[in-house]
Amino acid sequence: MSDVLSDAGDLSGEEESQEDVLTPAELIARLEEAWLNEKFSPELLENKSEMVECVMEQLTHMEQNLQRVKKGDLKAGIHRVEIDRIRFVLSSYLRSRIQKIEKFFPHVLEKEKSRGDGDPSFLSPEEFAFAKEYLANTETYLKAVALRHMPPNLQTVDMLKAVPEPCLDSFVFLRVKERQENILVEPETDEQSEYVVDLDEGSQHLMRYRTIAPLVASGAVQLI
Amino acid sequence: MDTQSYMPVPPGVGTEENFFSLDDILLSQERLPCRTEMAFPRLGFLEKSNDSQDIPEGTKMEMPLWLAKGLYERKRRVLAVELPKMYREGWRTVFSADPTVVDLHKMGPYYYGLGSQLLHFDSPENTEIAQTVLQTFIGRFRRTMDSSQNAYNEDTSALVERLDCLERALFRAGQSGLNGFQSWEKGRTSHLTASNLVINYRKRKIAEVQS
Amino acid sequence: MDPSEVEFLAEKEIVKIIPNFSLDKIYLIGGDLGPFNPGLPVDVPVWLALNLKQRQKCRIVPPEWMDVEKLEEIREQERREDAFTPIPNPHYMELTKLLLNHASDNIPKADEIRTLVKDIWDTRIAKLRLSADSFISQQEAHAKLDNLTLMEINTTRTFLLDSLNYMYKLRSNMQPGTGPGKTQDY
Numbered sequence: 001m002s003d004v005l006s007d008a009g010d011l012s013g014e015e016e017s018q019e020d021v022l023t024p025a026e027l028i029a030r031l032e033e034a035w036l037n038e039k040f041s042p043e044l045l046e047n048k049s050e051m052v053e054c055v056m057e058q059l060t061h062m063e064q065n066l067q068r069v070k071k072g073d074l075k076a077g078i079h080r081v082e083i084d085r086i087r088f089v090l091s092s093y094l095r096s097r098i099q100k101i102e103k104f105f106p107h108v109l110e111k112e113k114s115r116g117d118g119d120p121s122f123l124s125p126e127e128f129a130f131a132k133e134y135l136a137n138t139e140t141y142l143k144a145v146a147l148r149h150m151p152p153n154l155q156t157v158d159m160l161k162a163v164p165e166p167c168l169d170s171f172v173f174l175r176v177k178e179r180q181e182n183i184l185v186e187p188e189t190d191e192q193s194e195y196v197v198d199l200d201e202g203s204q205h206l207m208r209y210r211t212i213a214p215l216v217a218s219g220a221v222q223l224i
Numbered sequence: 225m226d227t228q229s230y231m232p233v234p235p236g237v238g239t240e241e242n243f244f245s246l247d248d249i250l251l252s253q254e255r256l257p258c259r260t261e262m263a264f265p266r267l268g269f270l271e272k273s274n275d276s277q278d279i280p281e282g283t284k285m286e287m288p289l290w291l292a293k294g295l296y297e298r299k300r301r302v303l304a305v306e307l308p309k310m311y312r313e314g315w316r317t318v319f320s321a322d323p324t325v326v327d328l329h330k331m332g333p334y335y336y337g338l339g340s341q342l343l344h345f346d347s348p349e350n351t352e353i354a355q356t357v358l359q360t361f362i363g364r365f366r367r368t369m370d371s372s373q374n375a376y377n378e379d380t381s382a383l384v385e386r387l388d389c390l391e392r393a394l395f396r397a398g399q400s401g402l403n404g405f406q407s408w409e410k411g412r413t414s415h416l417t418a419s420n421l422v423i424n425y426r427k428r429k430i431a432e433v434q435s
Numbered sequence: 436m437d438p439s440e441v442e443f444l445a446e447k448e449i450v451k452i453i454p455n456f457s458l459d460k461i462y463l464i465g466g467d468l469g470p471f472n473p474g475l476p477v478d479v480p481v482w483l484a485l486n487l488k489q490r491q492k493c494r495i496v497p498p499e500w501m502d503v504e505k506l507e508e509i510r511e512q513e514r515r516e517d518a519f520t521p522i523p524n525p526h527y528m529e530l531t532k533l534l535l536n537h538a539s540d541n542i543p544k545a546d547e548i549r550t551l552v553k554d555i556w557d558t559r560i561a562k563l564r565l566s567a568d569s570f571i572s573q574q575e576a577h578a579k580l581d582n583l584t585l586m587e588i589n590t591t592r593t594f595l596l597d598s599l600n601y602m603y604k605l606r607s608n609m610q611p612g613t614g615p616g617k618t619q620d621y
Contacts, residue, residue, distance in 0.1 A: 025466045032444075039436060058464050074492075075461055081486060082463050088443070103231065162243035164233065171599045173580065173588050188574040188606070197577055206570070206578040224585055238604035336601070340608050354608040361605055365598060366568045372594065373564065390601060398594035405590045408438035409532065 024058055028086060031055055035093040037216055040173070040223035042209050043166040044100045044108055045216070049124040055090055059083055101127060104166055105134050106159035135159065168210040175204050178220040183211060237390065238340045247389055251334045251341070252290040256308065259284050261301040289341055296345055305345040310335065313349070316356045323363035328388035335388045336361060364391065372398025376406055441586045445529035446482040451496040453477075454487065481530065485537050495538040500524060501531065503544050506551040513558045519582040528556055528586045556587075563587060567595050571602065 022030070034048050062083055069076040101108055101123075109131050112123055123131060139159070147155045180199040185207065187194050199205065204224065215221040235247035242248050264270075264279040271279050279285070287295075287303075295303045309315060310331045319326060328335045339357040343350050371383040372395040380399070384392050458471040468479055476496060479487075487493040500506070500523035512520050524530060531552040539545040563583070570578055580588075 024464045028465045062464060074456070074458060078461055078468075078483060078486070079463065081482065082465060085443075085446075085482065086464065092440070099231070157243070164236065164240075164242050167600065169600075169603055171596050173592070185577045188576045188603075192574075192576070197579075204580045204583060206580055207576065224588065236604075237601050238608050240604070336605060340605065343608055351609065354605075357608065358602070358605045361602060362572055362574070365571045369564060369567065369594065369598075373591070394594060394597055394601070397597050398591070401590045401592065401594055404438050405586075408442065411532075411536065 022054075027051065027054055027058070028089075031086070031089055031093065033219070033222055035089050035096075037223045038093055038096045038100075041213075041216060042168060042170040042172070043213075044097065044104065044122055046120060046122050047097070047124045047127065052090065052094070052124075055086065059086060059090075097127065098130065100166075101131050102134060104163065105131050105138070106163050107165050109135060110160060168208075168213065170209050171206055172209045172212075173204065173206055173224045174212060174216075174221045175224050176201055176221050180215060180220060185211065234393070235337060235390070237337065239343055241341070247334075247393075248337070251337045252288065252293075254289050254334055254338050255286040256289055256292050256342075257284065257306040258287045258292055259304045259306065261304055289338070293341070293344060298346060305342070305347070307342065307347060307349065307353070308338070311339055311342060311349075311353050311356075313352075316352060319356050319360050319363075323360040324367050326360075327386040328360075328364075328391065329384075329386055332388045334390075336390045361390075368394055369398060371395065373402055375399070376402060436589050436592070438586065438589060441526075441589050442529045442533065444585065445526035445533065446480060446485075448481050448524065448526055448530060449478050450481055450484050450498060450530075450534075451476045452479055452484045452487065452493040453496060454493045456492050481533060485533060488538050488541075495534060495541045497534065497542045498524065498530065500527070501534065501542060501548060503547050503551065506548060506555065510551055510555050510558070513555050517562070519559060519562060519580075521582050522555075522584060525584050526586070527552065527584065559583075559587060560590065563591060567591065570595075571598060574602070574606075 030048075030051055034045075034051065038045055062079060066076050066079055066083075108123065112121060112128060112131075115121060121128070139157075142157060143155075147157065176199040179201045182196045183199055184194060184196055197205075199221070209216075212221055216223060232246065233242050233244040235245045235251065236242040241252065260279055260281055260283045263281045266277055267279050268274060268277045271283060271285050273285075274283070292303065292305055296305065315331075332338070336357055339353055342353060347353070368387065368391050371380075375383055380395075384395055387395060453474060453476050454471040455473050456471060457473060458469055460467055460469040468483070469477060471477055484493065484495050488495055500509075505523070509520065509523070531548065534542060535545050535549055542548065566578070569575075
């Protein structure tokens with residue numbers, strides 16, 4: 001039975017953009033990074049559907065192998081625990097994205113609308129469909145319970161104004177993965193002046209998300 | 225992150241108001257002392273002290289924030305909004321002396337929210353109001369933090385009694401951080417519980433069966 | 436983040452176990468483990484160590500730092516210094532709880548260790564509150580927080596971040612027309 005379970009070989013990104021070949025272990029590490037970043041960033045981050053698909057593939061593959069193993073096998077039990085753990089991270093990651101979509105739906109859709117042709121979408125196709133439906137349902141509901149009873153000139157609500165935008169000026173905790181120099185820290189009060197900090201590898205910081213948002217996207221810092 | 229499926233919209237804080245925030249809706253009902261600077265025809269029913277059909281120019285009356293904001297115009301003199309007493313100079317001095325002694329719930333309960341909203345009405349004292357509101361928050365922070373992070377498993381009603389709504393929200397955030405940790409430490413989080421949504425759904429089904 | 440999720444992350448830390456069974460190498464998605472031979476120490480993640488321990492298939496070797504003398508030293512240093520001192524493991528709190536709750540029979544002086552770790556934790560949390568207070572009252576824009584652990588951050592995260600957010604918005608009141616405060620009419 002060891003043969004059926006010993007095939008955790010390299011998996012190559014078959015799709016265009018993925019030039020680097022990830023081992024399954026690296027893939028899981030990426031998933032965990034994405035999970036924490038998504039949990040702690042005030043805005044919805046770029047979707048990683050390619051990564052999600054690769055993880056799903058790994059899980060399905062491993063589960064298929066396990067079906068051939070008899071119950072009570074020690075090795076299979078350990079594999080099952082690992083699968084459950086990965087599945088937990090994956091669901092929690094997707095769920096925190098859904099929560100943000102529900103929280104910011106008009107803004108998420110607006111960003112998607114104004115996206116240039118070549119730019120990558122922030123939403124997976126499923127998330128996009130979800131966001132659209134969420135908007136439609138909210139509007140229908142508001143109309144049914146309140147708006148239709150209003151005078152005709154007050155029967156619309158501008159969702160973009162009514163739903164608060166993500167606050168990019170929120171503070172976040174982060175750990176540095178790749179050293180960064182000269183990060184500008186803007187002053188909080190008139191008496192202070194702006195200054196720059198170097199972010200050493202492995203160091204941890206508390207600062208505004210706006211300042212380091214590009215570093216989260218590039219993977220140079222990890223939100224914690 | 226909260227695992228509940230429904231997340232209430234938080235108040236806007238500052239000059240911004242959130243349309244779907246219950247706190248901001250309540251805040252918009254706060255009354256402001258105003259003086260009319262033109263006659264308001266056929267709105268006499270809003271002013272109970274007078275039987276006349278119109279509200280004449282120069283009438284002193286209280287208006288909810290939402291109405292005052294809607295009627296106020298910078299370019300035209302329609303309405304003058306006076307400062308409620310806790311934002312006037314006398315109280316500002318008290319606040320800057322020691323912000324922790326003040327009962328902000330009694331004065332407020334939307335001290336920070338209303339103070340920020342007042343800035344819409346171009347008072348010459350705006351800078352001082354904004355400054356006092358900010359310094360009051362900073363001056364009371366330590367106390368809010370300590371009380372929310374130290375009270376475990378005790379009645380907190382006395383601790384929150386004198387807090388403004390915003391501070392109460394912070395107090396709750398601090399408490400949930402503390403309680404979360406404490407119950408984790410005692411091993412109480414190892415049991416999974418069904419989400420409220422599921423529990424309520426089951427209840428509804430039972431109710432349907434019974435009816 | 437829920438504390439149990441922080442614990443979940445701590446379960447990825449590696450500990451040594453001494454198995455009482457034999458098993459070939461396991462090829463997990465997250466990496467290879469084993470082989471397991473009775474009496475021979477082997478490195479595994481904490482989640483597996485606890486799983487095997489509960490099935491009485493192994494003995495857990497306590498991490499080096501989980502030792503009364505070492506922890507006493509850390510506690511003294513933590514009390515002496517104002518800054519957060521380097522901690523032997525970024526998940527010291529979670530690992531102490533997990534290992535002491537599930538494998539206390541493998542850990543000498545378990546009760547003393549529990550008390551020491553709690554002392555260290557309390558000292559550090561008191562420091563964290565002091566720094567949070569000065570961060571707010573000085574209206575700082577950046578803080579370096581080396582050596583602070585995820586569980587420590589997590590107990591005060593929402594409270595501190597919400598406070599900073601409120602403060603930011605109250606401060607932007609002072610610059611009319613800028614900041615996030617747009618006037619909106621409905």
